[in-house]
Amino acid sequence: MASEQDIYEEHVLDHYEDPYHRGLCEDATHAHAGNNPLCGDKVHVDLRLDDQGRVAEAWFEGDGCVISQASASMLIEAIEGKTIDEVKEFSANEMLDLFGPKLTPNRQKCCLLVWKVVQSALHSPVGEGSDEEEDMSSSFGGPSLGEEQ
Structure with a gap:
């Protein structure tokens, strides 16, 4: 029988090897990109928000470790x-x-990069402000858990 740790590892590898909505959303309303300069992880998130205030679609692109991409x-x-x-x-x-x-703690930053980018994407409408593809302003040494907003 598999241990709980084995199940988690399989779950993580499943998301890494067969990610959900990896790619770009052509009709995104919000987008943001960020990176972790300490390890080289990069993530770009596209969101399409609907008129009811819901995330109708969410997509990501990125490069990095198993943890950053699976998360x-x-x-x-x-x-x-x-x-x-x-x-x-x-x-x-x-x-x-x-x-x-x-x-x-160092690996938590890999996991939390996408969380930080999604939070920023909610405040980053497409077409307003800087080019989302080039904007890596979410460089992320990562918040400690006590610093989250």
Whole structure:
């Protein structure tokens, strides 16, 4: 019988090898990109918000470690259909719980990168401000869990 840790590892690898909505959303209303300069992880998130204030579609692109890319897939899948307020209220601790396996503080930054980018994307309408593809202003040494907003 598989241990709980084995199940989590399989779940993580499933998201890494067969990610949910990896790619770009052609009709995105909001987008943002960020990176973790300490390890090289990069994530770009596209969101299409509907008139009812829900995430109608969520997509991601990125490069990085298994943790950063699997957590991106997990979060993108989890936020579709949620209201904007529900996504804003989703905490860093909830992101770590969604990921599953316990991570060291340095590896938590890999997991939390996509969470930070999604939070920023909610405030980044497409076509307003800087070019989302080039804007890596969400460079992320990562918040400690006590710093989350």
